[in-house]
Structures are given as structure tokens and as C-alpha cells.
Amino acid sequence: MKRFHPKVLGSLLICCLLAIPASHVRAQDAKSLRINGTVRSVSDGLPIAGATVVLVANKKIATATDPSGSFTLVIPADVTARTLEISSIGFGTRQIEVQPGQTVLSITLEGSRSSLNEVVVTALGISRQKKSLGYSVTEVKGSEFTQARENNIANALTGKIAGVNAVGTSTGPGGSSRVTIRGNGSFGENQPLYVVNGMPIDNTVPGGAPTVNGITFNVDRGDGIGDLNPDDIESISVLKGGTASALYGSRASNGVILITTKKGRMQKGVGLEYNTTGTLENVAVIPDYQFEYGQGDGGVKPTTIGASLNTGRRSWGAKIDGSTDYVGVDGKTHPYTAQKKNFQNYYHTGKTLTNTIALSGGNEFTTYRFSASDLNSKGILPKTTIDRKTFNLAINSKLTDKLSLDALAQYNLEVGHNRTSAGDALGNPNWVPLEIANTADVRWLEPGYDSLGNETAWNDAPIASNGYFVQNKFQENDTKNRFLGQASLAYKLLPNLVFKGTVSRDFYNYNYTNIMPTGTLYVLTGQYAGVKSDVSETNALFTTTYNTRVGEDFGIAVMGGANSRKFRNQQLSLSGLNFTIPYFYSFTNLSTSSVTPFTSHLTTNSAFGSVDLDYKSLFFLSFTGRKDWFSTLSPKHYGVFYPSIGGSFILSDAVTLPAIFNLAKIRGSWAQVGGGAPDPYAINLTYSSVPSSGQPLQNVTPDPNAFTNIISNPDLKPFTSTTYEAGIELSMLNHRLGLDVTYYNRKTTNEILPTTISTTSGYSAAYLNIGQLNNKGIEMLLTGTPIKMGDFSWNVSYNVAYNNNKVIQLAPGLTSFPVAQSVNGYTTLQHIVGQPFGMLVGTSMLKNANGDTVFNATSGLPVIAPSHNLGKSVAPWTMGLTNEFHYKRFGFSFLLDGKFGNKIFSIFEVYATRMGKLKSTLKGRENGLTVNGVDQSGNKYTRTVPVSGLRVYYDNYKTYSDLFVHDGSFVKLRQVIASYNLPVSKWHLGRLQSANIGFVARNLFILYRKTKNFDPEQSLTNSNAQGFESIGLPRTRSYGLNLSLKF
């Protein structure tokens, strides 16, 4: 075989495209018969895409259905035998004779789309037979998201797809999700590209994600994918590998999640669907505190209000004995008893109610679907709310035989209140229930403010806010108005030659204000933060597709196109200090304020093409090529070309295999994807005004997210991500058992990143094309139907994935660089050469060769060992197990999922240790703590820390990071659905066609975990800064009822 050369392929593609129209345009016979039809599945009535419709008499006259199941076939006037054969993989084949005068057909096919031979939506919305693909793609039906729903639909992917690591942040009802596919392939953005009906949408978090060590205004403002309404989703396809997503170019290097929304269907009258879900949620994990010694210090309980206020968050007091002279922070006398219900008393039951109504219908020319949805969610802190209204309209119209129009419009209005901050203490409402002394009732702190509205103290460190004051007086408000619109016009010049143009625009306007009020003890005069931004992503896409068969055996599909993407963000960041008129919260009322504009412009222009070949449906071969030009790169390197090649071979059709095999397929692919700089203006250093009330000030323009200065790079070139993958798919025992195994190897080179450098360079970071990151892994999906007897069936699906990630190389001279750090930097997250992405690095107590602790004889404290690796922040193993049972009208399913092999550092435990709340601080409470070891000269060392000195001794534990690092592995009962399909047809309830009622639950139990005091998925940000528990809102379990009606 000749050496494959990408550029030659690219040229060939364009040649083919240019050659097609000239040789194939023919005049059409005026007397020919035009047949319009739709193909649907008998079982669920949903349209079947990609079904072939062939004239039996002349198999050259053929077409395929589009994603809405529609087709048009023109039968020449001279053909009189008008029998059509309709087939689709996974469905039975039917022959239908077209009756004289008949021009419209409605065809249904028996069979099931759950078969391995399904048709899936691939890049650019192209439907293809799954068996022809040289890569792994997984499709999830929309119904899986509508019953047991998550506010953020991306969270619902957890455990469902091998190699997809999805987790929601524990930041409340409007929180973001973090999804990574096949590991972290980049030092920068690692989340996939989200595509709705073939067009990309924006998934950024307005104003940026929260940080591990942030303070006060450190809230998760929600991501883009969280705006979609599950009820509008027909299916989700996950394109994991480079080949799958190569047609999307740069932004697809982390994989693509393709979302197809529901469309209307041809029917008499108006179809009405109503879906309602109500769920309740509660805190899932309560820390395992000590309840032996209560509030106080030095072994003494507080008996005065002053002593109580000094020790409000210290459980270093006397043995809890029920004595009655204990004074709480409310100044009242209480029995000195354990308060074990503080979590339950502080956090309420969260409630979410979602109502969606959808109208759909249409005729043979136009179909429509309109939905309106309202999601109203109240968090476990009752003033934390989110209200999301979604209106979605889809219109699909055949304007003429050749011209069709598809249009989608979605409008969202999302209003959030009191999103809670995570990270450091000030303004973090979660601080109180976690760190309050164990004999104090959290409700003694209510309402958190005095008659003037000022914060009431509960401890001696005003930076640790009274959580009730935060709930009642801090004000966070955000509004997002989002409009997602797309329209496409397709022109079928010939049945097999289609030109299509699409324009889409995802636009949102975002308003955010966050107020730290007057009377906040730590910042008496208050502070203000705000973000106003207008963000848009506009894409214009043009494609031409051409399909033909050469003889009986060869099929060719050629596609070519171009895309222009423009991203705009016009953002104003508002900040201010000191409300001049107390308790009046307006930007006009600040004694110090500044407004910082940031304008972001990015354009990517692209040309691409693909050729798909098949031989007798045994061998399939696909080539793609795409060239992207990035506005953010050096003019020397604007453009980059990436090719891909993939193939599959249906072994079971080529040779005779033992009878147990129904399908055996081998596939393999190779692809390159690249990308430009994610941020504009990285190639030239610029200077900006610094807000000043006196002489003008100027400095290097800071990075808008991190507020640090970054060295620009005039030579920035595209990065490259190269993926190989190979896999095998087997279907056995009459399709009762299926196996799909994939191995992949992905290498990212020349990654563009603002690399952290020593500040002694004068800068905090430099834009570099740095290093290399490798991801290798294996994914397995095992599906089976252990029982299928009469009305009863049991289906099992198990997926497991292993990802081996390694940082191969960073910038010259750099062996590591930091990503995030906990308070005071005791523990950091770093990328280190030779280690996996995102290693936790920190300290421990120094041990000598014998394992004895080395003490500093002067201070009496264990010596801090130099920083070292404490473990990887990302779980290399992920798995999910779904069991579905069906009996007549009853359905029951549950999903278990697990992640293994990662570490998590708990910041709350650092504080809970300092405050004497954890069981690990019980040693020495009665008679002092005797510590043994050696001194720095190697001599035996021992001392007894008196009870009065215990707090200071344990306080110093914060300097030994490893004490707070835990294995993050877990297995959870992620989802349970019990449903019953009501026999409404027997009841004759007007137009009611079906009704389904379900009990649904998410995140019900943690079956296995190593973190005693918190949920191992406790994460506060969807950025790369994983591996930290940082005093965020606790994770919850939710349960509720779902009712769906169809009229």
C-alpha cells in the first residue's frame, strides 16, 4: 500500500467535489412519479434515519431516509413495476407496492433499534450505520434523561458510557458539570464540544469557574450544557475518539457530545405531551465527628458568653457530660450534650419541580414541535434557587420537492439566587455546619444578624462567617437570557446530491451581582462584584453530499464543506468596596468602584471533506480531512490540516463463524485533530490602563480570568492530538450477548497553554506550545439479556474503562507546574513530567529510615518532609452497570457506577482537625498526648503535649498534607427507576394515548467509599482543579415521581 499522505487526500476530496456536479446533472423527466414517505419503527413510532428505499425493478433508483425518517424517491415514467423495498439495519425488510395515484407513503418497520446494527448520528449530524464506523460511538436515548432527571443533563451521563467520566459539581441546583472523555488530553480545556443538531453551542461558565482557594464571590455560575431541557432531547451520541470527531476540527480534540433534539411528526391534529417530575433531595453524607469532648479549649468548657464566643468552632473542651453550666454562643445556658443533628437542622430538603408541555404535529410538508418547560429548584439551603424556563420550537419543512428547511429556536430564561460559594471561609455558608463546636446547636446562630442587620458573631475569627447571616443577608442574583437559533436550507439537486447551508447562533446575555452586605463582621462596609456579558457563538456551515453506488458492490459517499465560526464575548467586570449609605446595595453607592471591560474575539474558518467507501457491506473505509485557520495564532501558523482514516470489517459476513456469533466486526482508525489558542490576543503583549483616581496608571494587560500577567508568544502554532484506536464488536447467542472492546492511544503535542512560570521572570505565566501528554486506555461494553421469557425480560449492560495518562514533556527546563492550591499552599495540584495529569503534591511528617517520626526538638513538632506526590486527582478506572427489568407494563432499572484509583484532599478535614471535631483528634484528651520519635540528630525524642497544648499541636497538622488525603474510589447506586405504563387505552380517557408513572431516584446510596467524612465526588469546580474537597455544598441524594402523558 502506498504511503498515505494527508494533503494529497485533501486535494483529492476537493477534486471529487468539483467533479461531481458536472458529470451527474441530468434533466429530469416531467412525467416521472415522485413518492414522498416516512419510515418509522413499529415498536416506538420514532422515525428511522438512514433506512434505504430501493425500487426492486431497478436497484439504481434508491434513496435513504433523513434523520426525520423522510425520503423522496422519483420513479421514472417508463418503470411500471413500482414495488419498493425498504430496509434498515436492525429492522426487518418490507416490500410495498405503490398503488396508482399514490404519492405519499407511511411505512413502518418491525424490529428494534437497540440492536447492535443501529444507525447512529455522527459528526455534522450525519446518520450512519453503526457497523460501518471505524471508531467507537455510543448513543443514549433521550428517554433515559427524562425520568430520573438531573438539572444539568451532562450529569446524567455518569456511568452510562465507557470512557466518559461525568460528574456534577456540588454547588447547588444550578451547578456545572465536568465531563471528560478518554482522560484529560490537554493541559487546558478538557471538556468535550457540545453540538446541538449539528451545530456547536457554547459551554463556558460565565466569568470563569470557581477556584479551590477562592473567597466570598467564589460561586459556580453554571455552564452552557446545563441550559438544555431533557424533555427536548431525542438522543445523545458521544463521539469519543479523534476519528469520530475529526470533522469538527479543533474543538473536537476532547470528543464531541452530539445532541439531537425532538422534532414534530406527521399526524392528524395536534399531539400533546406532558411530563412532570417532582424530586426531593437531602444531604447524602454526614461527617463522622467525635462526640466525646465538647465545645471549649484546653479541656475546659465555656461557662460564659465570652468564652463561648471565643470557642464557637472549637471542640477542645471538657468531656461531654450533660452538665448544665454550659453557655452557648446565644448567651443561654444549655446542657453540655452532643449535637448530632446539626447537618440535618442546617440543611433543608431541596425540591425540584419540572413541568414540560410539548405540542407537535404536521403534514407531509411541514412538521413542528413546540415545547415549554419550567424547572423550579430550591436547594438544600432554602434561599438557593434556580428557575429555568425553556421554550423550544422545531420546524421541518419541505418547501418543494428539492428544497427543505429546518429551523430550531430555543429561548431560555434562567434566574438564580444565592448560589453558594465554596473554598475559603468568608461568605461560605457551609463553614458553620461543618466546623461548629460539637455541643453547640447550629440553630443558636439564627438568624445570623442583629436588630440593625449586622452579622452576629459565633466564634473569634470573623472571617469564618455566620452561615445564617450569609443565607439571609448576602445577595447573589444572576440572570441568563439565552437564545439558540439555527436554520438550514437543503437543496436536493439529485436524490443523491444534496447541498445544505446552515446558520446557527448561540447567544446569551448574562447579568450577575454578588453582594457582601454592610455589617459583615470581617468586611464591615461590604463589597460588590458583578459580571455583565454578552456571549455569542455564530457558525455558518455549508456542505455538499453525494452518494452513489458503483456496480452492485461498491458504495461511495462524498462530502465537502466549509464552516466559519465566530465567538464573541463582551464582558464587563464590576467590582467595588464600601457601601457609602449602609445597607443600600447599588453599584452607585460604592466609595471605590471599577469597571473592567474585556472583549474577546475569535474566528475559526474551516474547509473539510470526507469520502466513505463500502464494499459489499463487508469492508468500510472512511477518509476525512479538515483544515482550520485560527485567528488566535501567529500569522506564520494560521492554518493546520488534519486527516483521519478509519475502517471496519464485518468478519461474520465474510467468513462462516460458529453459530453462536451473530455479528463480529473489527474496526480501526487513525486521526489527527489540532487546535488554536483558546484565548485571543496571546501573540502580542499589550498594555492597559489601571483604574486610578489620581495620575494615569498603566501596566501589562492582565489575563482576564486570573488577573496575572502573561508573556505573549508571537510564534504560537496549533497543537496536535493524534489518536489511534482499534476495536472489536461481537454479538452472540441470537443477539442476547454483546461485547464491544476498544483500545485507544492518544497523544497531544505542542499544547498551547499559559504555563505558570517563576514570577521572578516578571510574569506569572507564558503562552507556550508545550510538551506532550499521552492517554492510553481500554474500554469495554458488555450487554446481555440473561432472561427473556414471555412478558419478562432482564437486560444488563456493563461498561468499564481504564485510562492511563502520562505527562511526557513540559516546556524546556520545566519539570512541573501548578494548577491549583489549597489555602496557604500546603497542598498543590501539579502536572509533573512522568506522572499522570493533575497530581496532588504536598507534605507529610518526616520519618527516618526506621519509620520513626523526626521531631524538631526546638518546636516540639514533627519536621515537615519536603513536598512529594500524594496521588492522582483523576480516577483512572470508571465503570457502570445497568440492569433493566420489564414485566408487562412494569419496568424497573437501576444503575451502579464506580470510579477507582484517585485521591482527594479534604480542606474541611484540615479545619475540622484544627477545631478538634474529628475522631483523629481524640488521642491525649484526658492526660495529654505523648509523642515519640527521634530528633533531627537521630536521638530518641519524646514529649507529652499537655491537654492545654493539644489544640495548638493538632492545629499544626495542617502543615502535613498527607493526613487529609484519601482514596477517592467509590461505588454508588446512581439511579433507580420503577415505572408503570398505565393501561389508558382500556379506560377511554378522551385522547389520552399513554401514561407512564415512575418512581425515580438519583445518587441513592454510596455502597463503597474510603472517605469517612464526605462524599468522594465532593467537587466545587468544573475546571481542571479536581482532587479537592473544599467546603462546598454537600452532595445530595434525590428521589421523586415522574408522570408523562401523551395525547
Added chain:
Amino acid sequence: MNMKLHISALLGLSILAQTSCTKNFVAENTNPDAVAAPIPAYVFTKALYDGMGNASGIYGGSTMYLLQGTMQYTTSYNDVAGFGSKYVAAQVQQTFGTFNAAYPDEINELGIVIKAVKNDPAKVNMLAAARIWRVFCFSRVTDLYGDIPYSQAGLGYDSSLYTPAYDAQQAIYADMLSELDAAAQSLDASKPTFAAADLIYNGNTAQWKKFAYSLMLRLAMRMTKVDIASAQSWATKAIAGGVITQDVDIAKMPYLGSGQVINQNPMAYELWNSDYIAQDGDDNAEGGKYQDVWINYLQSTNDPRLPIISVVYTSPGVTDTSAAIQKGMPANIQYTKPPNFVTYSEPNPKTVLKLSSNQLVFSAAESYFLLTEAALRGWYSGSTAAALYTLGVQAALRNWSIIAGSDGTINPGAVSSYVSANLLNTAGTFDQQMQQVYTQFWVSIFPDATEAYSSYRRTGYPALVGNNYTGNATGGKIFRRCLYPVTEQALNGDALKAAIARQGADDLMTHIWWDK
């Protein structure tokens, strides 16, 4: 179809695609909110604010906080805010502050200014001002840490130098002194200046010259323990060049009382907003108060500055400045707010905490005290040590009116009685006189704890006693230097290792070069 036609069509198309696909990219990738070339005057003003801010306030804020505690002016019952007076092992990272802030701010900014003006002979005064200010800024960093990146620092953009070497402090001192000399000599009153952008001297070249030589005198005296010959030769040169001896020549930064934070007195801003804004003496967010050592000393010497700088709240919003009521808080309180917290003295909102107050960079008082030492060492014979000392005490008493205006003005009677009670004990030994001079220096330089700390380490005075607090990192001794930021281990490890090999362990008790 003709294949050649296809190919040429294709070529044409691809060229068209190349140009149309990158059309407007240059404009697209140009930040509409920023300019391509710096304006040196604006960047210089920023560097003045940052250099002074880092030396005293919000930038290296924690360093300022902790050094005021270390020099036993202040303390806090809180272990975190009280680190400087307690040296708690778990809080040593607080000493990273100045190092972290200096390079991306003032050091880099001055590099931008110098690069922009250095090749234009007409801008020699701008260059000189930037060079002198750069020495001031670097001296603040090296005096705290010892060996630091100096000759290769701040070259990340110009030279892609991301891992600058650490220079030996001895070499840094040699270069800083010759920089001051060269810059001072290059000043030319006939050439343009930064004018109003120069917040310190409004472009007065004669005053910049005095500031340069004053700084030279300060740095020269730093070397008395380690290189007495160099110290003498540079001190002599500085004195000959002319140092600041008149109030009008004092190097001071003016600030505004409102508006953007950067325009406000950074030390006052930091103390006010972090601790004292409640104005009731009780709700101090970081638990700060004056330390007993400081208040006791001022009381025992009947210092007229005590009521200027110190107050006790008798009720919320009501202060009492009388000397008798003033009381400092002990530094050994174990992280518990004392019941009598409200009765302790704290900084006076009208002077120390005044947001619009001037901040002294180099005062006449400092010159006089350094000249007193020079006279004691026989390096200066322009006046007697006793006379210079008295001039220093008088100048220092005037400083508070320069800082805070009328609220800082001490009546002439109080001045003369204090001066007459504080004459230099010329009968004492050299060491006794040094103790008198540098204890007075400690009183006079407040609130500039950074300079007090350097002076203390060099001379040993005032004779402060370390705080042997539970869990302290130094064995109860006052630490001798600040620690390098831990991030340097990962980001500039080799250079850091070389510095540690030369200077000694990266420990609070390691003595830096001039403190050997």
C-alpha cells in the same frame, strides 16, 4: 474533464481559501481595550505605587503585618494575623509575600520603563528616576530574603528568561550601589522629567539626586558587619554626594483619602480595612493591637508621639489618646480573644490609619541617625555625633506632621522637653551610643517596620527579646530572614538550590550576607 483544468482550479480555489479564510485575522486578534506600546510615565507611576505598596501594604500586605509584629510594634491574639510576633511554625508561608509581589509588579514595570527610555538621551532623567527606584525596590526584597534573582530578573518577556539565577547578595549590593552612583550622576536639570507622574518629587532632579545618595548611605551602612571597608567608602561617597537633611527634600509618597484602592496609603488602608474599621476597639477582625513592648517603651520615655499614634476606645467611636491610658497587648496570648481586649491601644485613625496620609520613603531623620553612626565611626566630621543625633530626634518628631498634617503635629514644648531628655550619651561606649541611636531609630521609623527590621538585624538594636510562643518555628528567637516562596522549588528549582547552597538553608534563622 481536463485534469489540468481541475488542478489549476483547485490551486486557485485553495489560494482564495487561504486569503479569505484569514482575512481580518490581524484586526480580529487585536485587543480593542489595550494599546501596543507602553506610556513610560504611566507605568512609572504604577511602579511607584507598587514599590511602596509592596514595601508597606496591600501587595506584600502580610509581610508588612508580620514585620510590624516582629519589631514588636503590634500583635494579635490570632495566630494567623499574629505570626510576625509569634513565629508560629504553621504560618511561615506568610513570609513569601514581598517576594511574590515584587517581580510581576514593580520590578517588571521598571523594566518596561527603562527599556522604553534608555536609548533616548533626552529621557535620561526618566531613566535615572527609574533606576533609583529600582534599587529601592530591589533593596527591599534582598534585605528580607538575601540572595534573590537580580541581574536576570524580570527578563521573561524581553529575553524569554523564565528561570533566572539567584545573585549573591554581596554582588547585588555592589551593583545597587554603583547603579545609584551612576543614576545620580546622570541627572540633568536641563532635560525633561516625569513631572507630575513622579509622585515623589514632581520631576525635581536635585531631589532625586539627594534621594539616590541617601539610599546609598542606607545601603552602605548595611555592610558594616560584613565589609566595613566598602561600607566606609560608599558611605563617604554618599555623604559627599549630598543626602536628605531638610524636610522639603524628604522622599514621600502622597496618597488620596478615597477613590481607587491603589491611590490610598497602602499601609493605612491595609490596617484600617483588615482590623480597625469597626472603630470600637473590640471588633478588630484580625485581632490586632499595639504590643506591650512598644507602648511600654513610649510611656517610659514620655514620648510625645504616643498620643499622636495611639488610641484606646472608651466607647464605640470615642477615642482617648492620653498617655496614661495607653496599654499594649502581650504577644503570648494563645489564640483566644482576651476579655479586656477593648482596653488595649491601637493605631490612631487620624494619623497611622489616615488613608490620605503621606508615606515616608526616606526622611531627614534617617539621614541624621546614619550620619550619627558615621560620625561615631569617624567617617564623617561635618558635625558631631551628638549634634547629628539631636537633629535626627528633632526631624523624627516633625515627621508625623509631614505624614498626617495637623493631627500629627507635636507642640514645640513637648518637642524641646523630649529632645533635651534624649541627648546622645557621648560618655558611653561606642556600643552604648549605637544602642541609643538605633533604639531611637526604631521609635522614629515607625510604621516602616521593614527598615526597622533591617536596622535591628544589622545593629542588634533595639534589644528586643524574642517571643517563645507555643509551636513557634524559631526556638523563640526573632527570625533573621523571610522564606523563599515554595513555588520556586518547582518553577525555578535549580537556581533556588544554588542560592541555598551558597547562603544556607531556606530557614527563618539563616543569616543573610550582610547579617553574618
